[in-house]
Amino acid sequence: MSSDPWGRVDETGTVYVRTADGEQVVGSWQAGSPEEAxxxxxxxxxxxxxxxxxxEKRVKTTDLSAKDAQVAIDHIREQVDAHHAVGDLDALKVRLDKLVETVEKRREERKQQRAKQSDEARHSKEALVVEAEELAQSDQWRAAGERLRALVDTWKGLPRLDRKSDDELWHRFSHARSAFSKRRKAHFASLDAQREEARKTKERLVSEAEALSGSTDWGPTAARYRELMAEWKAAGRAQREHEDDLWNRFRGAQDVFFAARSSVFAERDAEQTENLKLKEELAGEAEKILPVTDLKAARSAFRQINERWEAIGHVPRDARPKVEGRMHAVERAIQEAEETEWRRTNPEARARAEGLTGQLQDAVAKLQRQIEQARAQGNNARADKLERELEGRQALLDQALKGLQEFGG
Known part of the structure; x- marks a missing residue:
């Protein structure tokens, strides 16, 4: 018979293991010596x-699930309980029991972690829903639409909650997006309808303006053109693809009439020549503003120059394109700088555009009052001169109104 501290082999070849509950049969050995057994x-x-x-190492150092760990523990425990080995089996049972405790502890920790993550996800989704519901009432169609799309991406990256809570929050979130889409669609449908109505109105105004372009009844026709211009402004903007063409035709018809009237009046006196000289000096002064490095200062300087420019009066028609072109080049450079600033901050750009438009509208209204006053006083020469000044100012106003419209889309 052979033995060691944890087991023995009797004379029949039966192998035993010693445990706290006494000896347990391990198996039978007939193929060799007891020592080999x-x-x-x-x-x-x-x-x-x-x-x-x-x-033990896997449980401590990997993300082995509690379920898989328990299956592995049970598998080893079955082998230990079967007593098919010689050694300190009770020590192995103790280790397995401690391992079960560790697994249960990790199971509870993970449960708490999942509960915490779920709670955080709930708060995050509730915040997304609240923001989406606020955005649903916004009129900033582009910014709000882009933000809502970003919220969807954020939502997709968050863990799911329990089905009932997740479905309720998603329903509110989806409803807010749908409400915004419906309002945006209705807004642009209304805008399209307004622009189509404006197109029809402006088509009619263009037809009348073109019919009047050959008139030689200078006073009444000029007055009617002013009325047509007021109607044009009141009509609002047509679709982008029609607006410029309609305006060019409308403006072109007026130009034909006023060019003919100017040729009849043939105002090429010394005053106009002096006006040209003064405007050329102002154009040179304006050109010194470029390049624009300080937008506020450039705008202020150009405004002051432009006020002096407008106060000077008309210049010979054949010289006007060149000298006005110089001023317009400076104005365009400043406008481009303003557009760059606008792209950085829309509200500021809108405020500047509205301010410029308001100033030009005031200036146009002032000129119109002066023209009416001159007519009332019988000073037709001054009235005609002021009307030519009004043309230039009106063109600037129309351009400013056109630019301001761009903010509203």
Whole structure:
């Protein structure tokens, strides 16, 4: 008979292991010596030790799920309970019990972690819903639409809640997006309808303006053109693809009439020549503003120059394109700088555009009052001169109104 501290082999070849509950039969050995039998079953014990050690390491250092860990523990425990190894089986049971405790502890920690993540996800989704519901009432169609799309991407990156809570929050979120889309669609449908109505109105105004372009009844026709211009402004903007063409035709018809009237009046006196000289000097002064490095200062300087420019009066028609072109080039450079600033901050750009438009509207209204006053006083020469000044100012106003409209889309 052979034995060691944890097991023995009796004379029949039966192998035993010693446990706290007494000796347990391990198996029967008939193929060799008792020492070989004990060595064989001791190796089985060492295998269990290694297996438990590996499992302990996996539980501590990997994200092995509690369920899979418990299955592995149960599998090893079955082998330990079967007593098919020689060694300190009770010590292995203790290790397995501690491992169960560790797994349960990690299970609880993960449960708490999932609860925390779920709570955080709930708060995040509730915040997204609140923001979406606020955006649903916005009239900033582009910015709000882009933000809503970003909120959807954020939502997709958050964990799901329990089905009931997740569905309720998603329903509110989806409803807010749908409400915004419906309002935006209605807004642009209304805008399209308004622009179509404006197109029809302006088509009619263009037809009348073109019919009047050959008139030689200077006073009444000029007055009617002023009325047509007022109607044009009141009509609002047509679609972008029609607006410029309609305006060019409308303005072209007026130009034909006023060019003919100017040729009849043939105002080429010394005053106009002096006006040209003064405007050329102002154009040179304006050109010194470029390049624009300080937008506020450039705008202020150009405004002051332009006020002096407008106060000077008309210049010979054949010289006007060149000298006005110089001023317009400076104005365009400043406008381009303003557009760059607008792209950075829309509200500021809108305020500047509205301010410029208001100033030009005031200036146009003032000129119109002066023209009416001159007519009332019988000073037709002054009235005609002021009307030519009104043309230039009106063109600037129309351009400013056109630019301001761009903010509203």
């Amino acid at each position: 004990l060595a064989y079953f001791e190796r089985k014990y060492e295998g269990l030790v290694v297996e438990i050690g590996l499992l």
